[in-house]
Amino acid sequence: MTEQITLRAPDDWHIHLRDGAALARTVGDAARQFHRAIVMPNLVPPVTTAEKALAYRERIRAQIPAGRAFEPLMVIYLTDKTDAEVIRQAHAAGVIAAKLYPAGATTNSDSGVTDIANIYPALEEMQSCGMKLLLHGEVTTSDIDIFDREQVFIEKTLSRLVDDFPTLKIVFEHITTTNAAEFVQNAREGVAATITAHHLLYNRNHMLVGGIRPHFYCLPILKRGDHQTALIEAATSGSPKFFLGTDSAPHAHHKKEHECGCAGCYTAYSAIELYAEAFEREGKLDKLEGFASNFGPDFYGLPRNEDTITLVKQPWTLPEGLDMGGEKLIPLAAGETLSWKLV
Numbered sequence: 001m002t003e004q005i006t007l008r009a010p011d012d013w014h015i016h017l018r019d020g021a022a023l024a025r026t027v028g029d030a031a032r033q034f035h036r037a038i039v040m041p042n043l044v045p046p047v048t049t050a051e052k053a054l055a056y057r058e059r060i061r062a063q064i065p066a067g068r069a070f071e072p073l074m075v076i077y078l079t080d081k082t083d084a085e086v087i088r089q090a091h092a093a094g095v096i097a098a099k100l101y102p103a104g105a106t107t108n109s110d111s112g113v114t115d116i117a118n119i120y121p122a123l124e125e126m127q128s129c130g131m132k133l134l135l136h137g138e139v140t141t142s143d144i145d146i147f148d149r150e151q152v153f154i155e156k157t158l159s160r161l162v163d164d165f166p167t168l169k170i171v172f173e174h175i176t177t178t179n180a181a182e183f184v185q186n187a188r189e190g191v192a193a194t195i196t197a198h199h200l201l202y203n204r205n206h207m208l209v210g211g212i213r214p215h216f217y218c219l220p221i222l223k224r225g226d227h228q229t230a231l232i233e234a235a236t237s238g239s240p241k242f243f244l245g246t247d248s249a250p251h252a253h254h255k256k257e258h259e260c261g262c263a264g265c266y267t268a269y270s271a272i273e274l275y276a277e278a279f280e281r282e283g284k285l286d287k288l289e290g291f292a293s294n295f296g297p298d299f300y301g302l303p304r305n306e307d308t309i310t311l312v313k314q315p316w317t318l319p320e321g322l323d324m325g326g327e328k329l330i331p332l333a334a335g336e337t338l339s340w341k342l343v
């Protein structure tokens with residue numbers, strides 16, 4: 001008899017779908033396993049207003065494969081110019097959250113916020129209307145080592161935000177350190193974190209020992225093994241403060257394997273299977289449903305999905321490459337064998 005597990009259908013609380021010709025690939029892959037996804041606004045130019053978010057949502061919806069239930073949840077990108085009125089309009093249009101990219105922190109973050117004080121009126125408005133704040137939590141000053149940027153963000157920015165806006169709901173996204181897991185676990189109600197599959201499965205040795213492997217390069221960068229262990233503990237702990245956000249971020253093959261390669265791992269193709277792998281290694285498959293399907297909607301105040309997905313224990317090998325609008329895209333763990341398969 002094949003072993004199998006059935007879970008409430010999961011959602012992805014942080015994904016990059018990009019735009020244009022990429023959408024057929026990214027939306028199809030996401031919709032294969034997730035019912036809803038929080039869609040990151042770091043397009044070029046960024047999704048900064050309600051109007052842009054609604055137009056982007058239509059472009060995404062047009063690529064949902066027939067017969068799939070998939071709901072893109074939209075986010076606007078905070079800039080130094082985002083004011084309370086922009087927030088009011090976005091909230092009225094059904095935009096679920098606003099995203100803070102410290103300027104220069106990651107892919108397409110050049111229009112991000114240069115000083116958090118510039119968006120205090122916007123944050124005030126978000127707190128009063130109930131819009132969530134999503135954070136790429138890294139400082140960007142050149143004196144701070146890339147491996148310390150998340151930790152310093154907690155000390156310099158996040159602790160203050162959490163106190164200055166005591167009822168603002170905040171998601172510290174794609175956390176990568178023990179410091180972040182502890183901060184969120186001990187923080188007030190209304191502060192949560194997403195964790196990617198790649199930060200559960202890998203650490204910086206996978207990226208740097210025996211040759212440099214650009215497909216593991218993402219931001220925040222993979223950390224030491226002890227941080228990975230802390231993330232695994234947090235994700236499999238059953239704490240509702242930690243939930244699934246793949247941060248699946250496609251970059252064409254030639255932009256990853258390059259002398260100055262882009263940051264981002266494409267995990268959407270097999271995301272739930274990658275998470276199942278990580279949870280099984282820890283002997284905590286029973287905790288996957290809470291993390292993948294329950295705690296996200298609970299945090300956002302949305303209903304949990306009612307239908308289910310089934311994973312069977314059946315080894316399968318990820319393809320070496322995928323097509324993304326005519327460009328080659330290498331999925332994370334390309335050519336590797338996973339033990340769980342979504343049916």
Ligand SMILES: NC(=O)N[C@@H](CC(=O)O)C(=O)O
Binds near residue numbers: 016136263
């Ligand atoms: N995670 C990444 O390494 N890259 C993301 C941006 C982000 O989420 O920081 C991307 O858009 O490519």
Ligand SMILES: [Zn+2]
Binds near residue numbers: 106173174219220
């Ligand atoms: Zn990010």
Ligand SMILES: [Zn+2]
Binds near residue numbers: 015174249
């Ligand atoms: Zn991201």
